[in-house]
Amino acid sequence: MKQARTTIIAGNWKMNYGPSRAAQFTMEILPQLNQITHHDYNLLCILCPPAISIPAVHQLLHMGRYTHIELGAQNMYFEEQGAFTGELSPHMVRELCSTVILGHSERRMYFGETDEQVHKKTLAAFKHGLRPIVCIGENLAQYEAGQTEQVIRTQVQGALAQLPEEKLGDLVVAYEPIWAIGTGRAATPEIAGNVTGLIRQLYGEMYGHEAAAALHILYGGSVTVANIGTFIIHPEIDGALVGGASLKPDFVELVRQAAESSLL
Numbered sequence: 001m002k003q004a005r006t007t008i009i010a011g012n013w014k015m016n017y018g019p020s021r022a023a024q025f026t027m028e029i030l031p032q033l034n035q036i037t038h039h040d041y042n043l044l045c046i047l048c049p050p051a052i053s054i055p056a057v058h059q060l061l062h063m064g065r066y067t068h069i070e071l072g073a074q075n076m077y078f079e080e081q082g083a084f085t086g087e088l089s090p091h092m093v094r095e096l097c098s099t100v101i102l103g104h105s106e107r108r109m110y111f112g113e114t115d116e117q118v119h120k121k122t123l124a125a126f127k128h129g130l131r132p133i134v135c136i137g138e139n140l141a142q143y144e145a146g147q148t149e150q151v152i153r154t155q156v157q158g159a160l161a162q163l164p165e166e167k168l169g170d171l172v173v174a175y176e177p178i179w180a181i182g183t184g185r186a187a188t189p190e191i192a193g194n195v196t197g198l199i200r201q202l203y204g205e206m207y208g209h210e211a212a213a214a215l216h217i218l219y220g221g222s223v224t225v226a227n228i229g230t231f232i233i234h235p236e237i238d239g240a241l242v243g244g245a246s247l248k249p250d251f252v253e254l255v256r257q258a259a260e261s262s263l264l
């Protein structure tokens with residue numbers, strides 16, 4: 001087996017599937033997903049529907065007690081409660097979810113989220129027992145200008161500094177190069193592996209070798225059934241954050257490939 005870290009496949013549905021469609025799709029994929037995750041595979045699958053659809057999916061998961069299939073939100077605010085129209089508090093998210101995606105590039109791009117906010121949200125997630133999936137990644141211009149390392153360093157140091165050491169085991173980082181998101185132009189496993197290796201190194205400089213060895217780092221950006229295996233077998237990559245391909249029934253096949261590849 002390539003490593004002791006659990007393989008994580010998270011499906012980020014983004015702004016797709018309202019409550020009825022979300023329930024319908026979940027019912028379609030759950031039986032098979034459950035078969036895969038119930039095997040000996042060291043694999044966790046996390047579904048991240050839009051906030052309004054979370055209760056519908058939660059109900060289905062809860063009814064079946066799918067222990068290796070969990071639920072995640074796509075965002076949350078860091079304050080506990082109050083006059084923040086349109087936001088979800090960490091406590092609200094924790095009622096139905098184990099996980100929360102934070103600092104997705106679409107949040108950063110369209111809603112102006114900063115590393116400082118992502119840092120606050122990460123602390124709030126820890127405080128409430130949520131598993132944060134913190135997203136980082138460079139855009140096309142930065143990639144082409146050879147600035148990836150610098151951008152990643154700034155994001156890691158900005159969003160992941162001064163975290164409580166006793167909670168670090170809950171943290172997941174997703175490397176999502178913006179140029180690979182929704183473009184059909186996935187990074188090569190080599191590029192993704194180099195950057196995830198860099199993230200582990202930077203993280204190790206902050207929290208030590210042991211914490212770095214335990215950190216789960218996912219790759220995201222045009223992951224499909226066809227390429228998932230090539231990412232999973234890379235020793236630095238612990239899973240994937242999947243967008244478009246998590247909305248189709250063959251997401252099940254993608255998860256199966258990930259499970260099988262994680263045993264190689």
Ligand code: 13P
Nearest residue numbers: 012181182221222243244
């Ligand atoms: P795609 O898989 O659609 O490229 O999206 C990736 C992503 O942004 C997941 O968070």
